[in-house]
Amino acid sequence: MNRQVALFGAGRIGRIHAANLAALPGVQLRYVCDPVADSAASLAQQVGAQAATLDQAFEDPAIDVVAIASPTDTHSDLIGRAAAARKHIFCEKPVDLSVPRAVACAESVKAAGIACMIGFQRRFDPTFSDAKQRLARGDIGEAEVLVITSRDPGAPPAQYLKGSGGIFRDMLIHDFDVFRWILGDEAAWLSATGSCLVDPAIAEVGDIDTAAVTLRTRGGRLCQINASRRAAYGYDQRFEVLGSRGLLACGNHRPTEVMQMDAQGVHHDKPEHFFLQRYREAYRLEVAHFFECLQSGAPFRTSIDDGVAAQKLADAATESWRCGQAVAL
Template sequence: MIDVAVFGAGRIGKIHAGNLVLQVGANLKYVSDVNMQAAQELAAQHGAQVADIDRALADSSVGAVLIASSTDTHADLILRAAAAGKAIFCEKPVDLTLERAKACAQAVKAAGVTCMIGFQRRFDPTFAALKERLAAGEIGDPEMLVVTSRDPGAPPVSYIKSSGGIFKDMLIHDFDIFRWILEDEAVSISATGSCLTDPAIAEAGDIDCAAVTIRSRCGRLCQINTSRRAAYGYDQRFEVLGSKGMLQAGNHKPTEVTASTGSSVSHDLPEHFFLERYRAAYAREIAHFFDAVVNKVAVRTTIEDGVKALELAEAATLSWRENRTIELAK
């Protein structure tokens, strides 16, 4: 039995906790949150204790921590957990600054602890199946990747202000998809964007839609289009053109009902947002993390992956701000 502490009892913390307790051999021992009521409710639901972070990290029975608190706490918690020798699962992003993210990666490496970053999309059944089929050579060598990544609606401007901007907040996942799917690194990135849905987003110094183009070392091309607002829901698609064909990952729907009326033949909208769309992915990533901890094997989404995605997000932000293509160091 491995005792686990969860830091953060909000929306995503609850999901991770719920998935953790399904793992054979896992015991959710502590829940920490600055919101004491949230911590108590989550602890009560799973028979865990509320504890502050110091206590949880000081308990030598705790083998792993799940960091699901706000982004600005990630780096500090990673450093402290690494120092305490705990296996770490941390939500993306590692940090909003590349410097601190790299420092975390170094600390993790020095401590020799397991550290997994929550790029849950790699564990989505559709995306993972696509990746497997690509790796099996079904469409030959990948040449082009087109990613569509749109949210159903923008978050409050207050959130946007502290989000790090659209590239670090939303596209960090898509930058990871680029690296994961093509198994290649970027040599240049070019980004542009607009604010078309709400002037307050522009006033906050951000944009609400963006178009990004990445060239890889092997000359592969990747285009990412994104928007904070898709009236029809959460749009999460990508397609890979290869030398022998194409693989496409489509949206998931709640049901397979088709309605034919006098006006149209219609289907369900896509799953509304990430909690619905990536329900299975969240379960699988925690299972993978816990399995890696138990069996002492490597995790599939490392803190280095987190750093690399953040590098791309920073470069994209710079490209957008300075209206030029950014060359990336090889």
């Protein structure tokens, strides 16, 4: 079946998805929509699509899938419009910065009977995915402790952070999803703290740039997340799982895996520079998974319910940080 797709958003993540959509067999990227007309036209020309308005895309009966890669504050409205138009949805995280609005989106999707997948691309990273498969096989016994390291090479502009919902909703929401996915359990208790150590301007907009979160699941498993907006050596994305019979450690990706040893020391590449490079393959695999499941009827690896659940954890972490107390869930 040839799927006709409209892409919303021609920014950096929209460009990644556009290239992956255009390369998929059985998928035609027909429209690129963006309020910046030049951006939409430029990207559409690159991938053999047509620049269009939102109304054109939603009103075209040939479009049966929309891919939402627009700014966060547009996601819930676009999900609602897509549900009303009975078009299947792939949407970048988060569903919405407001949990009630995210829940309302999930309800509208279910009422419309359409498919909706949320773009938590880390579940599709080959390294992380392999660790999950080893856990499922019981290679290290029962998982007991998860430690996640999440560090960006640098902080985005304070003006962006002002409308981002804060570090727990904007950045750590991926880590909250990894926590639920890897441990296969829900949080019962959460404690979060943070500081502004990277850029004083971030504090001025009411956010932090360095955070630590501890979670305990309903089954008693523990997770620690440490996050920073500054890692001088590159994009630092790692986790390790301690099990009853061993440990799984997932390290960073590097541009090459060459190691040079000489009289001056041992040298290798720094980690990939940023998420666009680190998760290049994950973005490709998640979009392929979306259309495979759409065709087969199999459940998505990341549903809109996963998006709501991660948002609830982000809200709880924000509350814990602000009040200085642990939160029971």
